[in-house]
Amino acid sequence: MSVEQMYQEIILDHYKEKHHAGLRNPFEAEVNHVNPSCGDEVLLRVHLDGDTVADVSYDAVGCSISQAATSVMTDLVIGRRITEAMAIAAAFAEMMHGQGRVAGDEDVLEDGIAFAGVAQFPARVKCALLGWSAWKDATTQALASTPTPQSTDTTDPTDTTDKEDS
Amino acid sequence: MPDFSLADAVRPDFPVLSREVGGHPLAYLDSANTSQKPRAVIDAMSEFTALHNANVARAMHTLGGEATAGFEGGRAKVAAFVGGRPEEIVFTKNASEALNLAAHTLGQHLRLGPGDEVVISVMEHHSNIVPWQLLCERTGATLRWFDITDDGRLDLARAEAEGLFNERTRIVSLAWVSNVLGTVNPVVELAARAHAVGATVVLDAAQAVPQLGVDVAASGADLVAFTGHKLLGPTGIGVLWGRYDLLEQLPPFLGGGEMIEIVTLERSTYAPPPARFEAGTPPIIQAVGLGAAVDYLTGVGMERVRDHEAAITAYALERLASVEGLTILGPTELVDRGGAISFTLAAADGTDVHPHDLMQFLDARGIAVRGGHHCARPLHKRLGRVASTRASGYLYTTPDEIDRLAEALVYTRDFFSGVARVR
Numbered sequence: 327m328s329v330e331q332m333y334q335e336i337i338l339d340h341y342k343e344k345h346h347a348g349l350r351n352p353f354e355a356e357v358n359h360v361n362p363s364c365g366d367e368v369l370l371r372v373h374l375d376g377d378t379v380a381d382v383s384y385d386a387v388g389c390s391i392s393q394a395a396t397s398v399m400t401d402l403v404i405g406r407r408i409t410e411a412m413a414i415a416a417a418f419a420e421m422m423h424g425q426g427r428v429a430g431d432e433d434v435l436e437d438g439i440a441f442a443g444v445a446q447f448p449a450r451v452k453c454a455l456l457g458w459s460a461w462k463d464a465t466t467q468a469l470a471s472t473p474t475p476q477s478t479d480t481t482d483p484t485d486t487t488d489k490e491d492s
Numbered sequence: 493m494p495d496f497s498l499a500d501a502v503r504p505d506f507p508v509l510s511r512e513v514g515g516h517p518l519a520y521l522d523s524a525n526t527s528q529k530p531r532a533v534i535d536a537m538s539e540f541t542a543l544h545n546a547n548v549a550r551a552m553h554t555l556g557g558e559a560t561a562g563f564e565g566g567r568a569k570v571a572a573f574v575g576g577r578p579e580e581i582v583f584t585k586n587a588s589e590a591l592n593l594a595a596h597t598l599g600q601h602l603r604l605g606p607g608d609e610v611v612i613s614v615m616e617h618h619s620n621i622v623p624w625q626l627l628c629e630r631t632g633a634t635l636r637w638f639d640i641t642d643d644g645r646l647d648l649a650r651a652e653a654e655g656l657f658n659e660r661t662r663i664v665s666l667a668w669v670s671n672v673l674g675t676v677n678p679v680v681e682l683a684a685r686a687h688a689v690g691a692t693v694v695l696d697a698a699q700a701v702p703q704l705g706v707d708v709a710a711s712g713a714d715l716v717a718f719t720g721h722k723l724l725g726p727t728g729i730g731v732l733w734g735r736y737d738l739l740e741q742l743p744p745f746l747g748g749g750e751m752i753e754i755v756t757l758e759r760s761t762y763a764p765p766p767a768r769f770e771a772g773t774p775p776i777i778q779a780v781g782l783g784a785a786v787d788y789l790t791g792v793g794m795e796r797v798r799d800h801e802a803a804i805t806a807y808a809l810e811r812l813a814s815v816e817g818l819t820i821l822g823p824t825e826l827v828d829r830g831g832a833i834s835f836t837l838a839a840a841d842g843t844d845v846h847p848h849d850l851m852q853f854l855d856a857r858g859i860a861v862r863g864g865h866h867c868a869r870p871l872h873k874r875l876g877r878v879a880s881t882r883a884s885g886y887l888y889t890t891p892d893e894i895d896r897l898a899e900a901l902v903y904t905r906d907f908f909s910g911v912a913r914v915r
Contacts, residue, residue: 330907332852365865389849391849
């Protein structure tokens with residue numbers, strides 16, 4: 327696969343115009359995830375409404391792969407039931423860790439299927455997963471912190487792994 | 493016309509430089525990250541492993557003697573290469589471990605505590621930041637730092653105005669050459685000023701030793717850290733040089749075999765330097781390889797290495813400056829400047845092409861550079877950048893490789909500007 331094929335038009339479009347970008351209220355959990363090798367960073371909020379992902383908002387800096395993947399992620403999870411969204415996250419992670427051997431289901435992953443080529447570049451897999459891991463972390467925290475979702479707007483700023491490479 | 497003939501002369505000595513990457517000849521422009529290895533180093537390590545392998549010092553048989561001679565021979569060669577004495581050369585795992593050794597032992601030796609100050613700079617590599625942060629956390633000392641000027645030099649005027657060096661300053665630890673900006677810091681002058689207030693001076697010479705050829709004794713520093721793998725040597729070996737009278741006073745760092753005199757279950761007495769700081773089986777094969785590496789560099793002549801580095805850096809600075817949208821971080825002229833060139837590249841809409849994306853496109857053309865924050869996040873924050881792309885050459889780098897870099901940068905910029913996009 328050539329690098330030009332890896333950088334699909336879909337990826338570049340999401341990179342240029344990120345969907346659901348910006349930080350919004352209300353939210354039950356906020357996390358900050360970092361890719362320590364390059365400093366790419368995503369500050370991400372999750373708002374749950376019962377068992378549904380009501381909103382995901384974020385402020386992020388990073389490469390086109392990490393930015394586009396985060397944008398695609400919000401398209402895929404917002405409005406879904408948490409269990410469904412978690413299943414999509416698992417399917418995306420499986421494709422990304424498949425070293426190019428896991429094709430991925432376009433019906434499930436939609437625009438996310440464009441990242442199939444990125445899976446052949448091991449160094450870039452964690453770029454594609456940065457936003458997803460932030461969303462999973464925030465959702466888990468939101469579920470843990472609010473037994474009855476929507477009851478409060480608690481902020482839970484959590485500075486996760488901020489270690490640096492050497 | 494500058495003389496680039498050294499590269500052509502030495503390239504046949506480096507097997508990896510003749511390989512292809514992605515169907516293109518490799519253009520290895522990541523030597524500030526790690527250097528490539530000449531055949532002489534590969535052969536020396538291979539021959540030692542095949543024919544002379546044994547543990548050092550404690551093995552009394554013939555092979556043990558040969559291994560010890562190889563290991564201590566490496567130490568003597570490194571000492572001569574940097575202008576120190578063999579007993580002043582402590583072998584570590586890498587430059588990071590050397591700096592951690594310095595931080596731990598100096599902190600204990602100086603009885604660092606609240607009110608004391610440790611001075612670093614904003615342009616340091618993480619390995620010359622974190623050990624001092626940890627030391628200050630352990631002891632209650634205060635960490636202070638030099639800022640930089642807009643052109644990437646240490647801001648000496650501001651340091652003066654802020655009284656950065658004062659009677660509370662106990663340790664000053666600075667990069668000799670910046671791994672991001674390429675800046676060569678005035679370490680001799682700064683060491684003298686630090687000594688004037690009674691501070692101990694540590695230098696991170698990881699980039700300086702390979703490029704400049706240094707005289708540690710003349711630098712005025714008390715401790716100097718560097719690494720083997722940026723110096724044509726193998727990974728797994730670093731060096732802490734120290735003035736012997738200081739090393740003698742420093743307590744041990746890691747405990748274990750070979751660093752002791754007498755061990756009872758209650759306490760031990762410690763070997764003199766450098767053995768005191770080399771617990772356990774040391775990097776024996778690596779010392780043999782590093783010895784061969786400095787022999788190779790001495791054979792070429794560090795003056796020629798330095799001249800070539802200057803010529804290729806000047807060429808790259810000029811060539812890169814001609815790429816529209818490219819901004820060089822750090823000094824753009826060859827005054828007090830080493831070979832690392834970090835830059836950002838803006839697409840037509842003014843947004844920077846992210847270094848990871850850039851690196852991916854260059855790699856697809858066989859060009860190896862580093863994209864990221866180069867283990868210098870505070871510096872990038874100071875410069876208002878998340879990350880940058882760094883090209884760094886060495887004695888084997890040719891102007892043709894720089895041309896290929898410049899052309900690939902133009903192509904990548906156009907791709908992200910939507911001009912050259914392939915569907």
